[in-house]
Amino acid sequence: MKDLRTRNLALYLVPTFLPVALLVYAPVVKSMVIAFRRYSMFDLRDTPFVGFGNFSDIFGDSAFPFLQILGNTFIWIFASLVLQFVLGFCLALLLREKFRGRGVYTSLVFYTWAVSGFAIGLIWSWIFNGQFGLANDILMRLHLISRPIGFLSNPKYALVAVIVANVWYGIPFFGIMLLAALQSVPKELYEAAKIDGAGAVGRLFRVTIPYISATIVSTTLLRMMWIMNFPEIIYGMTNGGPANSTNILATQMINKIYKEYNYGQGAALSLIIMVLLFILAFAYLSIANRKEFES
Amino acid sequence: MKRFTLGLLIIVLLAPTLAFAQTKAKGEVVQLNFIEMLTSPTRTAFLNEVIARFEAENPNIKVNLISPPYEQAENKMTLMLNAKQPLDIIESRDGTIKQFVNNGQVADLETYLNDWSAKGDFLPMSLYAARIIDGKAYIIPQLFFVKGLFVRTDLLKKAGIAIPKTVQELYDASVALSDPSKNQYGYVIRGKSNAWKVSQDQLCLANLTNIDPNNFYKTKDGKFVYDTPEGKAGLQRYVDLYKKAVSPDGVNWGFAEQINAFVSGSGAFLIQDPDAIAMIDKQLGRDSYTVVPVPVGEKSGKAYQDFAFNGLSIVSYSQHKAEAWKFLTYLISPKNNSEFCKSYGALPVFSSSFKDDPYFSTGVFQAWHTMFTHPETYKFVNYPITSAKFSAWGPYQEQYMQRLLLGQSSVDETIAKWASYWK
């Protein structure tokens, strides 16, 4: 019986892993090969093997300083992640107890996840427009500023602007997942904690969070990878500018491919992204939750 | 039950493949695949209309128009060509034709060209453009993009300022018009997305006298153009213009933002191609603005622009080159070309268009007519489009230019970096 069971389980795994192997991993390997060649669409007759040449070009690029891109990437990921998570968690906590109209409310408040990346970029660049934008108008009416700010043309504010748009988009993901997880916490645990004298905050940290930790870990990990690989918002709002201030690895990769037709460097950048995410994921999972791999 | 499951899984996986059937055109109808790249709703509508007329006159040829969104169109075209997807006619331009020639993806059209009845009607520039790579006709031009100076005449009248003729006058007028407290500025800058070829190089380099006509970035004695006293002074003045007469938001301005700034009146001067006219006309009347020739350098008396054009090429592996040429010359014929340019806002490639159609020599188009008929003042030069470094120049230049405008670097540093790129 056990053997049959295992064999069936293995069978159920094939329709998942076979397509993934063919349509994801096989193409990736091909791309990785390109990363080690000089490969530009400008002249396909000339694609010699250059070893780590593309990588050294990327690291030493004076027009697009790599450290700045790396820094932007980290700020983009972690600021977005922390803000989305905290706000999403707050929202989930607020929604945990039923109230009249909760169904309608959640249908409305969570819709931002349904907006396409391209539309988000457009909507928020329109809001942050330096001359006709809503953000400037509101700030001026509140007398917080006297002249419009060029949010997307000022290196100081541009990264903040794109992060705001990203947080607006990502709150529902955490809101929904965490709300679902919160629903599964047995009430008896709260009763027990109350008997022990724990206040609301104490219950949060001693009962709620530990109980849903597996969900917290898997959702934050996934979201982190998605934020890294979802450059559409930045692409639509600033395309990495001004002066490299919102350029992240993913947008640099897109620009190398679309503007310069330099697929070799584009592929090298995607390899860097993958390695970086792999390291981050490994570190995160090792520290945060060994249970994820086992349960 | 197990087999049922297995069967179900297989069907779910394979069902899509049942839709893999490829429909092939039957009979003797020739199917041409034509991919455009300057996609816009109006333009695609126009092309479909021309195609309908062509198909009515040629019942054995069908033209399939592929219109990817503008921002991804060239990338898609490149990949389709690389994968040898069925394509017969592609829309190429000065910036991409060298790439297609390198990869052997476009056909040499010399024999077709020489047998063409309309060849004699071609402007000399059009013939020059067609043969720009290796002296062979790989591209048949259909649109010229030449810059003009758009002026808000109503704002100038209110301030009592005359229309500038030289770059210095443009500078002075822009500064005079600027009043940041009223959100009013003089000049509408292009801050990103190929700012260098839209107006930056023109304004900065206007005072040079010995630019190499085959390479905008080199003087006739081989120096980098910005590495000259006139070039450096021009760049410095451009930065001053930004600081004194341009909205600080300008660094992030692409085409759309430029139009917005011009029609909303927050800028009075704009250097742009004629395709801005359609957009501007929608929101502004002709009594509020006009177009004049681009300003000349006050010391050189000359104005330089790049020789920008777009056209059609026939794919080298096309199986229907004769039919493709038929359609190509139908679209690029004096009558259709004029209509096309009118609806799109570019300049036609036939001399008869300029001679016979008053549209192209009156009203706002007077500006371009003047520029074309005074070649001693208004000079057209080529960017180094055959260089392998050309496609990466745009992003490179932009980074340093933006840093310069934002005050993060100096004019000397910027010039040094640019010079090192073209060494």
Next chain:
Amino acid sequence: MNRPSHIARIGRFTALALFLFFALGPLAWIIITSLKGPKEIYTFPIKYLPSHPSLESYRQLFRFANFGIYFRNSFFVTMEGAVGAMILSAFGGYALSRFKFKSAKRAMILVLYVTQTIPTFMLMLPLYLLMADLHAVDNLGALGLIYMVSVLAFCVIMAKSFFDRIPASLEEAAEIDGCSMLQSLLRVIMPLLAPGMVAIFSFAFVNIWNELFVAVLFMSSPDKLTVPVALNSFISKAGISWDVLSAGIVMALLPTMLVFAIGQRYIVAGLTEGGVKE
């Protein structure tokens, strides 16, 4: 049972209101923009309400674009991808959750997570060349398949975590009662997981519907385009027509908003009701 204090209730209400304002504000702004004529869009100070609200942009949108066809194409491709992913992930997630060999299980989970590290752009070129060789470009069925595989890893990961919450004792009990493995999965476990499946479907649907770059690359015929591709066509060298584009964004948003609004309710309604208490 503590009665929430007045302050707590007001605080909660305010917080909820702020969240709603933040979420809906931009949408309201886009809707307003789509109702203004082109001359009213670029004014400073900004007009908050159009003086002559008109549906002209929507009319223009439908005049220029074959929106009915694009909606149909998007729907076909998205359903194929989302339903396919949902079904496959039910089996895959179940198997992964119940698999006994620890190291193989770890490896497989890792393989799935790694797919999420891959930037789509890296896949596009080789995938396009592969599909071109198979004559599967410009083919909606193939596009649906690609989309299905693109969301499959996430769906399986999520499905596995849902299955983890349901103890194996349930299906074991059913099997002792005489059910085959498949029967126990379909008849006993899946009903408990219905909300989870709806959740997975909603996420898959939204991700696929909104995808732009792969659709642009793979689809060429004008009658095979999807909604995001069509909308993106309103951005041309001649700039962005904000009024028509706003109308387009509103139109394109409706299906995903609807699906997601329904889907998230299922999760909020309680994911693990009934199965966990032992």
